Amino acid sequence: MTDIQLGMPQLPAPDYPADVRARLEADGKQIVARYPDSRSALLPLLHLVQAEEGFVSRTGMAFCADLLELTTAEVTAVATFYSMYRRKPSGDYQVGVCTNTLCAVMGGDAIFDELKEHLGVGNNETTDDGKVTLEHIECNAACDFAPVVMVNWEFFDNQTPESAKRLVDDLRAGRQVEPTRGAPLCTYKETARILAGFPDERPGAVAATGGAGPASLAGLRLARGETPGARVVHPRGEGPQDRPQPGSRHLSSHDAPQQTSASDPEHPAGPVNEEGE
Numbered sequence: 703m704t705d706i707q708l709g710m711p712q713l714p715a716p717d718y719p720a721d722v723r724a725r726l727e728a729d730g731k732q733i734v735a736r737y738p739d740s741r742s743a744l745l746p747l748l749h750l751v752q753a754e755e756g757f758v759s760r761t762g763m764a765f766c767a768d769l770l771e772l773t774t775a776e777v778t779a780v781a782t783f784y785s786m787y788r789r790k791p792s793g794d795y796q797v798g799v800c801t802n803t804l805c806a807v808m809g810g811d812a813i814f815d816e817l818k819e820h821l822g823v824g825n826n827e828t829t830d831d832g833k834v835t836l837e838h839i840e841c842n843a844a845c846d847f848a849p850v851v852m853v854n855w856e857f858f859d860n861q862t863p864e865s866a867k868r869l870v871d872d873l874r875a876g877r878q879v880e881p882t883r884g885a886p887l888c889t890y891k892e893t894a895r896i897l898a899g900f901p902d903e904r905p906g907a908v909a910a911t912g913g914a915g916p917a918s919l920a921g922l923r924l925a926r927g928e929t930p931g932a933r934v935v936h937p938r939g940e941g942p943q944d945r946p947q948p949g950s951r952h953l954s955s956h957d958a959p960q961q962t963s964a965s966d967p968e969h970p971a972g973p974v975n976e977e978g979e
């Protein structure tokens with residue numbers, strides 16, 4: 703039974719070693735200086751302490767409270783509200799399987815179940831080698847590439863149970879994996895530092911931009927006054943979004959083979975006219 707359950711006061715969180723504290727303070731002050739009101743810096747500061755330990759510890763929360771002159775209760779309320787802050791040590795790679803409605807029906811539930819069995823862990827648990835933390839995640843606004851798996855918040859599109867198992871095997875073996883789009887993959891701690899607002903200085907990281915599909919960009923084109931292209935629904939695996947675009951990054955070797963993800967090959971979707979018929 704914990705001290706909290708017994709109603710006993712918790713001991714103060716231990717502080718960071720002096721050298722770590724000095725480094726975090728210097729970084730933390732840079733973050734705070736970006737905002738007119740210091741308490742606005744809490745979210746990136748929580749990413750900063752997550753970058754140090756791989757999760758937001760009591761020490762990290764006390765550090766944030768101290769720097770921002772908040773109570774630890776205020777910091778804890780924020781840190782426990784957002785799912786991007788982990789409350790216990792996690793693996794180098796956080797593998798999130800989207801199990802929201804669209805991804806779930808397109809195979810996300812099956813991927814999550816098979817990964818649990820393959821890795822021998824449950825939701826929010828880490829493999830014994832400390833490499834992979836598995837969790838189910840909510841919609842990541844990539845429904846046009848469902849089912850989607852995220853590794854440290856980088857996209858791996860159009861997955862199958864087989865491609866997802868290959869992906870985690872490669873991560874655990876230390877083999878290089880390449881997201882379908884976006885920046886190159888880095889570790890969970892490195893990702894947290896980038897989310898704290900420090901530049902990603904790896905070669906090629908800035909040049910790597912997202913590769914949103916045509917459906918995702920339709921609203922943006924309309925807002926810019928551009929004429930959106932004719933709305934065409936392709937059978938899965940045959941759309942232009944499935945092929946590398948000039949100047950875009952190629953599909954990841956960890957994408958599922960497109961022909962295996964056709965949900966209903968006997969009734970493929972055809973071109974859709976302006977009336978949507």
Ligand code: FES
Nearest residue numbers: 800805841842844
């Ligand atoms: S439902 Fe999975 S990305 Fe939207």
